[in-house]
Amino acid sequence: MASNGPAGTGKASARQDHDLVTLGIAFAAIILFVGTAGIVVPNLVKAWNGQAASPDVALSNALLLNIALILLGWNRYKALTEELRTRRVSEEEARRLAQIDHLTGCHNRRSFTGVLADLLVGLERRERALAAIAIDLDNFKQVNDLHGHQAGDEVLRNTAARIQRILPEGGVLARLGGDEFVCVVPYHPQVPNRIDQLATRMIQHVARPVESGEATIDVTMSLGLASSMQLDNVREGTSSAQDLMHKADIAMYHAKKQGKNRFYWFEPSMENELRFRNELEAGIRRGIANGEFRPYYEQQIDLETGELVGFEMLARWESPEMGVVGPDIFIPIAEEIGVIGDMSEALIARAFEDALSWDPKLTLSVNISPVQMRDPWFAQKLLKLLVGHNFPPHRLDIEITESCLHENVGMVRSMISSLRNQGVGVSLDDFGTGYSSLAQLRSLPFDRLKIDRAFISELKDQEHGAKLIDAILTMSDGLKLPVTAEGIEDEVVLEALKRMGKMKGQGYHYGRPEPSEQVIERLRAKNLLAKDGHDNVTKVDFTSREARSGGGKLAG
Structure with missing residues (x-):
C-alpha cells in the first residue's frame, strides 16, 4: 500500500495541500463575488425597475464568472474530500488486513507479538498473570499430502473457530503460520489449574473429525503452556513477549516428543534439552560434511557350521566432542531433519570400499531407513553406487522394516523388484514387530526374514518365546524364505536356535560391531581377505542385465 511508505505519505500530503489550495480559490471567489455583487445587483434591480441604466457588462460578466468559480471550486472540494475519506478508509482496512491471518481471521504473528507486549507491559504481576499456549496440529503434513491443501485449509479454519469458541474473556488467538497457533489468556496466579482445564478442553474440543468434501479428517494437537510468572521481567515489551512465546513453544515440542495430543507446562530443563537437540542437529550436519559417520560391522554366522558368512553394516558417529555415538541417538534426528539420505549414501559408499577387500564369498547387509524408501529414486541411487564402486550386487543385501510396507506398498514393490532384478538381495528386518500380513509376504519378493531380537x-527363560519363533520358522519354510536371527547374546540362546533348524545369526555373542580396521585383522587371521586386496571382479553391465530381466525401472 502506498500509504505505508514515504512515497504514499508524500502523495497524501500533496493531495491535502492541493485540497487547501482549491478551498482557498473557492473562498477568494466568494469574497470577490460579494464585492462584485454589491455593485452589480443593486444596479441590475434599478435597471429592471426603469430607475437606472443597464449595469456595466464587464462587472456583470465578472459576477457570472465568480459564480462559476464558486460552483467549480465547491464541487472540486467535495470530490477531493470524498477521495481523501475513501483513501483513509482503505488505509485503515489495509492496516487491519496486515494484522490478521487471511485464512482464519485471527491475529497473525506480527500483530500478536505487539498485543502480547502491550498486555505484559500493563500487567499487575501480583494480581494477575498471563498464560501463553502454543498449539501445533499433529501430523498436519499428512493431511495436505493425502487430502490436498484445500482440505488442509478447512482443517485450519475449523481449528481456529473451535479454539475461539472456548477462549475465555480477554483471550487472544493468533495463527503464526502453517499449522501453528498461539493464544494468550489472563488468569489469577493462585489458580493456575484453570489454564490446565482450558488446555484439556481445547484438546477435547478440537480433537473431533473435520468433514472436507467426502473425506473425514481426524485432528489432534499438542499444546505447550508458559506463564508470565516465569519471565524475569514482564515490562520489556516485545522482548518479553517473544520470550514467553518461546517458552510455550519449547513446552509444545516437549508434548510432541512425549506422544502428541497432550499438553505440558514449560520447565527450564526442557530448554536445556532443546538446546542439546539443536546442538546435535548442528553436529550431525557438520559430521556428514566432515566424514565423522563411519560404518561398523557386526558378524553374521551360519549357525549350523559356525562359519562367518558376512557382516551387517551399522552406523556410528565418531564425534570429536562426544566420542562414539550410537545410531539410536542420531538416526531419528537425521530422519527428522532430512539428512538421512546423504548420511546413508556416504556410509554405503565407504562400506563398498571396505567390503571389496574381503573374501568375495562374504556378504554385506545394509539397513535402509523408511524415510529413504519414500524416495522414488532410491533404487537408482543405490544401483549407481554399486556401479561407481564396482561392487558385485549379489554380495549386497538391503534390510527394510515392516513399517515401510504400510506407507506405499506399490512403490516399495517397484523398488524391491528393481533391485532384485540386478541381483541385490532384500530382507524384511525386525520381522514380528510390525503389521505385515501373509499376503504381503507372498506378494513382495523378499529374499530373507530377520527375526527381531526381542x-x-x-x-532364555520363556517357553512361549520358543513356540513363537518355531511358528515363524514354519511359516518361513512354507514361503521358502531363509531366516536370520539377530540378538544372540549367549550360548543358551545359540543352542536353542541350533535345535530349531538352519539359519544365520548375529549378536554380541560373536563380538561387538567393529570398525573396518578391526574387521581386516579378524579376516586376516581367518584367511578371509581378497587375494590381492580387492575382489578383482568384472564390472557388471547393469543395463544389459536389466534388459534381460525385463525392466525394473521405477515408474516416475
Whole structure:
C-alpha cells in the first residue's frame, strides 16, 4: 500500500495541500463575488425597475464568472474530500488486513507479538498473570499430502473457530503460520489449574473429525503452556513477549516428543534439552560434511557350521566432542531433519570400499531407513553406487522394516523388484514387530526374514518365546524364505536356535560391531581377505542385465 511508505505519505500530503489550495480559490471567489455583487445587483434591480441604466457588462460578466468559480471550486472540494475519506478508509482496512491471518481471521504473528507486549507491559504481576499456549496440529503434513491443501485449509479454519469458541474473556488467538497457533489468556496466579482445564478442553474440543468434501479428517494437537510468572521481567515489551512465546513453544515440542495430543507446562530443563537437540542437529550436519559417520560391522554366522558368512553394516558417529555415538541417538534426528539420505549414501559408499577387500564369498547387509524408501529414486541411487564402486550386487543385501510396507506398498514393490532384478538381495528386518500380513509376504519378493531380537532374547527363560519363533520358522519354510536371527547374546540362546533348524545369526555373542580396521585383522587371521586386496571382479553391465530381466525401472 502506498500509504505505508514515504512515497504514499508524500502523495497524501500533496493531495491535502492541493485540497487547501482549491478551498482557498473557492473562498477568494466568494469574497470577490460579494464585492462584485454589491455593485452589480443593486444596479441590475434599478435597471429592471426603469430607475437606472443597464449595469456595466464587464462587472456583470465578472459576477457570472465568480459564480462559476464558486460552483467549480465547491464541487472540486467535495470530490477531493470524498477521495481523501475513501483513501483513509482503505488505509485503515489495509492496516487491519496486515494484522490478521487471511485464512482464519485471527491475529497473525506480527500483530500478536505487539498485543502480547502491550498486555505484559500493563500487567499487575501480583494480581494477575498471563498464560501463553502454543498449539501445533499433529501430523498436519499428512493431511495436505493425502487430502490436498484445500482440505488442509478447512482443517485450519475449523481449528481456529473451535479454539475461539472456548477462549475465555480477554483471550487472544493468533495463527503464526502453517499449522501453528498461539493464544494468550489472563488468569489469577493462585489458580493456575484453570489454564490446565482450558488446555484439556481445547484438546477435547478440537480433537473431533473435520468433514472436507467426502473425506473425514481426524485432528489432534499438542499444546505447550508458559506463564508470565516465569519471565524475569514482564515490562520489556516485545522482548518479553517473544520470550514467553518461546517458552510455550519449547513446552509444545516437549508434548510432541512425549506422544502428541497432550499438553505440558514449560520447565527450564526442557530448554536445556532443546538446546542439546539443536546442538546435535548442528553436529550431525557438520559430521556428514566432515566424514565423522563411519560404518561398523557386526558378524553374521551360519549357525549350523559356525562359519562367518558376512557382516551387517551399522552406523556410528565418531564425534570429536562426544566420542562414539550410537545410531539410536542420531538416526531419528537425521530422519527428522532430512539428512538421512546423504548420511546413508556416504556410509554405503565407504562400506563398498571396505567390503571389496574381503573374501568375495562374504556378504554385506545394509539397513535402509523408511524415510529413504519414500524416495522414488532410491533404487537408482543405490544401483549407481554399486556401479561407481564396482561392487558385485549379489554380495549386497538391503534390510527394510515392516513399517515401510504400510506407507506405499506399490512403490516399495517397484523398488524391491528393481533391485532384485540386478541381483541385490532384500530382507524384511525386525520381522514380528510390525503389521505385515501373509499376503504381503507372498506378494513382495523378499529374499530373507530377520527375526527381531526381542523374540530371540525370550528363548532364555520363556517357553512361549520358543513356540513363537518355531511358528515363524514354519511359516518361513512354507514361503521358502531363509531366516536370520539377530540378538544372540549367549550360548543358551545359540543352542536353542541350533535345535530349531538352519539359519544365520548375529549378536554380541560373536563380538561387538567393529570398525573396518578391526574387521581386516579378524579376516586376516581367518584367511578371509581378497587375494590381492580387492575382489578383482568384472564390472557388471547393469543395463544389459536389466534388459534381460525385463525392466525394473521405477515408474516416475
